[in-house]
Amino acid sequence: MSSFVWGPFFLIPLLLGTGLYLTIRLGGLQFIKLGAALRLGILKRKDAGSEGDISQFQALTTALAATVGTGNIVGVATAIGIGGPGALFWMWVTGLVGMASKYTEAFLAVRFRGTDAAGEKSGGPQYYLERGIRGPIGKILALSFAVFAAIACFGIGNMTQGNSISANVESSWSIPTWVTGIILTAFTLIVLVGGIKSIGRVTAGFVPIMIVFYVLGGLYILLVNIVDVPAAFALIFTDAFTGTSAVGGFAGSALIIVIQFGVARGMFSNESGMGSAAIAAAAAQTSHPVRQGLVSMTQTFIDTIIVVSFTGLVIITTGTWDDIDPETGEQIDAALMTGEAFTHGLPGEWGHWIVTIGLVMFAYSTIPGWAYYGERNIERLFGRRGVMPFRIVFSLVVYIGCTVELALVWAFSDVMNGLMALPNLIGLLVLSGLVARETRHYLKNDPKLEAGKEQIEAFMADQPGWSQWKAGDVIGSSHNYPGDEARTVRREV
Numbered sequence: 001m002s003s004f005v006w007g008p009f010f011l012i013p014l015l016l017g018t019g020l021y022l023t024i025r026l027g028g029l030q031f032i033k034l035g036a037a038l039r040l041g042i043l044k045r046k047d048a049g050s051e052g053d054i055s056q057f058q059a060l061t062t063a064l065a066a067t068v069g070t071g072n073i074v075g076v077a078t079a080i081g082i083g084g085p086g087a088l089f090w091m092w093v094t095g096l097v098g099m100a101s102k103y104t105e106a107f108l109a110v111r112f113r114g115t116d117a118a119g120e121k122s123g124g125p126q127y128y129l130e131r132g133i134r135g136p137i138g139k140i141l142a143l144s145f146a147v148f149a150a151i152a153c154f155g156i157g158n159m160t161q162g163n164s165i166s167a168n169v170e171s172s173w174s175i176p177t178w179v180t181g182i183i184l185t186a187f188t189l190i191v192l193v194g195g196i197k198s199i200g201r202v203t204a205g206f207v208p209i210m211i212v213f214y215v216l217g218g219l220y221i222l223l224v225n226i227v228d229v230p231a232a233f234a235l236i237f238t239d240a241f242t243g244t245s246a247v248g249g250f251a252g253s254a255l256i257i258v259i260q261f262g263v264a265r266g267m268f269s270n271e272s273g274m275g276s277a278a279i280a281a282a283a284a285q286t287s288h289p290v291r292q293g294l295v296s297m298t299q300t301f302i303d304t305i306i307v308v309s310f311t312g313l314v315i316i317t318t319g320t321w322d323d324i325d326p327e328t329g330e331q332i333d334a335a336l337m338t339g340e341a342f343t344h345g346l347p348g349e350w351g352h353w354i355v356t357i358g359l360v361m362f363a364y365s366t367i368p369g370w371a372y373y374g375e376r377n378i379e380r381l382f383g384r385r386g387v388m389p390f391r392i393v394f395s396l397v398v399y400i401g402c403t404v405e406l407a408l409v410w411a412f413s414d415v416m417n418g419l420m421a422l423p424n425l426i427g428l429l430v431l432s433g434l435v436a437r438e439t440r441h442y443l444k445n446d447p448k449l450e451a452g453k454e455q456i457e458a459f460m461a462d463q464p465g466w467s468q469w470k471a472g473d474v475i476g477s478s479h480n481y482p483g484d485e486a487r488t489v490r491r492e493v
Helices: 012-024 034-044 055-066 074-083 086-111 125-132 136-173 179-195 196-223 225-240 251-270 277-280 291-318 334-345 350-382 384-404 409-429 434-447 453-460 485-492
Strands: none
Touching: 012 086, 012 251, 012 409, 012 434, 034 055, 034 291, 055 136, 055 196, 055 277, 055 291, 055 350, 055 409, 074 086, 074 251, 074 291, 074 334, 086 125, 086 225, 086 251, 086 291, 086 409, 086 434, 125 136, 125 277, 125 350, 125 409, 136 179, 136 350, 136 384, 136 409, 179 196, 179 350, 179 384, 196 225, 196 291, 196 334, 196 350, 225 251, 225 291, 251 291, 277 291, 277 350, 291 334, 291 434, 334 350, 409 434, 434 453
16 A cells, blocks of 8 residues: 555655646745745744744744654665665655645645644644635545544654664664663653643754754765766766666666655655645744745755755765675665765764764654644644643653564555645645735735734735734634634633
8 A cells, every 4th residue: 555655656746746736836936935935934033023832943943853854864765776866856856846835835834723722823734624625525634634644643753763763773882772762752751741832942952953963974975075976966867867777677667766766755755745844834933824834845945955965965976876785795775875875985983973873863853743743633633632641642652663663664654644645735736726826915015025014914904814814913823713613712711
């Protein structure tokens, strides 16, 4: 089932096609507004006085924490090992069109978010699919997403990450997996009990350090091998359309393989179109959905165009992508390929330590990010009373992931990820007209993203629904939608 869901005829064309359609519908927004979005999210970091639980920067780092994980180290190696260097080109393409998907889902998350019984912002596909698409279809899509996401978070965001950490720590430092499991469980529980504000503080301090740490190691290797970098780019672009590295089969099959693995691993790495990062975006303190949509869009750029690129270029420039294991006579296993590349490229044991520590940091940062995604969907399904029990169970399951074999869990996680993406992608296509219309109006009046809340109030005042949508500075949080009456009563009580 995993092979079908992530195969060349189901989810991959839908993800890529949706991103391409939204890119056209939004007028190439990710290219013309990238600089302003990076400035707003990384330098300015927050909209002062806006309603929300965490800053725009913390929402960005929470989403980055959930996406910058093992896919950036092992996933890239897998794509290149099977599809060849050309797979990196298709990962780039996936990231660039995926930025439009990430913008759209983050926009909708803020646009249709609400406030739960504890006074925290709650939004994402589990809400905007129902509130944006009225009638039974929207409700079915929203509930489907919530169920699949609540299940998926225990796989891709929990057990698989814990397993990667414990295996690498045991291999590098001979620490038993059960010891790692206890430590990770305790840390996870401490972070999660504090809720999104605690998660936001941890990721805001942790994520930038881990990305810079890893990228600097890769940058050193590329500078040492600078004469090989132009040839690496040439190989990436030629193999992207010839698939010459794939062995066997007819000529066209090689090209299909390189595209399939490039797109699949690209989507697995940045999660654009899956709807997960939109849940973190909904908690942001922002004065308009467009602003947070643009900030969230930069997450895909950082994940795929920066971190993935460094991993891929290091593997290619060091020649590790087609190295042969002397013991088996076969190609080096993808799980070891990145480590071998860094070991070859850095002096002494530095390469080994950077990859091991980087993998541990990347994998652990994914756990609290996905925990928040899971709890927001539990809140959607069972109300606020289900949140704390979920946090405790989620933390305990980390220990299981650290101490058992997870081949079936990996496959199951792939299926659940794919199934949660399906209703979200349908929603993005249906609601694309609303997103495009409101985006055009906002950017026409604030092209540089420098408007203050008084200016935004002035040019939004005559827009249909603005007075009903906004509460303080945020669109959507005060509007009562069908089925929300019980939540409103609880909040007032």
